[in-house]
Amino acid sequence: MTALPAHWLDKDRRRLRVRESAIGDRIYELLTAVCALVVPALVVAIAVAVFAAAWPAFAKLGLSIVTSSDWDVAGGHFGAAPALFGTLVSSAVALVIATPLAIGVAIFLSEFSPAWLRQPVGFLVDLLAAIPSVVYGLWGIFVLIPLLREHVMPFLRDTLHLGSTPFFRGPAYGPSMLAAGVILAIMALPYISAVSREVLMAVPRSQREAALALGATRWEMIRDAVIPYARSGIIGGIMLGLGRALGETMAVTMVIGNRPEISASLLAPGYTMASLIANEFSEATNDLHLSALMAVGAILFIVTLIVNAVARWLVWSVGRSRAK
């Protein structure tokens, strides 16, 4: 059905409009606008609360809050460098593990899956996003960590001789950067694969047919005709997964070991910004300690904001080029 020209409607409405409906419209519009206004108000309120509370720490400690490794509550030193390091490294490990898997699943689902498998596999992968992070943490403590300690870590270090590199050196404790990375990988996977699947599905059929008609094999079609088309959307999906991993709190706190030291080895325990807040906030002893934790929250706020904004922009730019 074609849409009526807008001015017809307006004229009709003007004729039919009765006083009370005009008032009703006013009230309705006002109410929904107020609801819409809550969203920006919340973002501003959160930003103001966190940054205002963090200000004393920024003013007193300056840059040392991100450059110093000395976190000594009694002595008034608050250097969160190990936590910043841990947040970045655990998220990087997560992406290294999750990205190939997520893109693999997305390609499987959009290109190769038999029709009867598509729904259930997609459903199971999506379901990963519905599992509460505390359940991931519980599973991490009692299943993943023993598995890593007994089998995976010795295998990586000794059997593959990766122990000769600094990244897999030292004793296998169990709670470690590696454990956090693996848990985060599982948690980020559904986000990356959902976005990748959507952008892959949006690649026009003609793109695939043209590649096949030129004699490409099915893999060459994916590599040369489909993925380049969907690239920025997939990168956007990866960034979304990164945003999730950076801010994840509970599961990481439960498996990373919470030791504020910078170590190159993934087998060693570490710390993240989110777990630092989770562990110390309710026991903050003095105002500066509290403010320093708020400052860590503020840094986390900014980092995730930037990552998410870039992700949205990338996904959005794919949508726009598709619409053209």
Added chain:
Amino acid sequence: MRTARSRHLVSGAMIGLTYLAAVLATLPLLLILAHLLAKGASSLSFAFFTHMPKPVGEPGGGMANAIVGTLVLIGIASAIGLPIGIGAGLYLAEKKSSPFASSVRFLSDVLNGLPSIVIGISAWEFLVRPVGHFSALAGGVALGSMMIPLVTRTTEEMLLVVPTSLREAALALGYPRWRTSLSVVLRTALAGIVTGALVAVARIAGETAPLLFTAFGNQFWSTSVREPIAALPLQIFTYAISAYDEWHRQAWAGALVLISIVLVISLAARFATRSRFGAPVD
């Protein structure tokens, strides 16, 4: 020059790898569910739902207070998140391209992407610090603010699917704009909006980080919104990181109950509309 044969071999191998990726990606979920069932079911009993937690060393006990606490928190969060989210969604669907609508859309993505622990500390700043004690209300508000962007975006998406002709027909019949929106457009999209709401509830039901410094947890029975309240995720966290086998068993049982709540809500969402479910809302 690579032969056709080798190119086809490579192609077959790569396709095989995507099958492998699909297996590996579904494996963690199946493992987690299997462990939850194996370890949780054996510790689960009727008493778990009706009894209070016991002190360390005493066997038995349950999480009655935490289960009720979680329901109270979900209730408060939904009372805040659903009306505001749906209202904002209605607004966005109607003012598609105004600059204010675009910025609301962007900021709701920002809010959705914020780490939940950051939402927790700001709820603490506003609702706990001034009154000097933790409360269920603060926890509910923190969870509610996480629901708002989820509900807003799904509501808007569902409303945009409603054909314009339907809206025009209602307007042409002399319906005022607000009645057209509420009783024609909103009603048509209702199933999808219910799905979005359920997905949002499922998402926040298992949240722990925003509750650490707001609802805080409570060893005793409390349903007051002004007092600290127990919550299933908090209780699981406390028990999981403790050193007692009995508490570990309780944690598994609690996790099984929590995941059952989340999955039941998620499945309900899937049946409300048969489109997408639990998927990361973007």
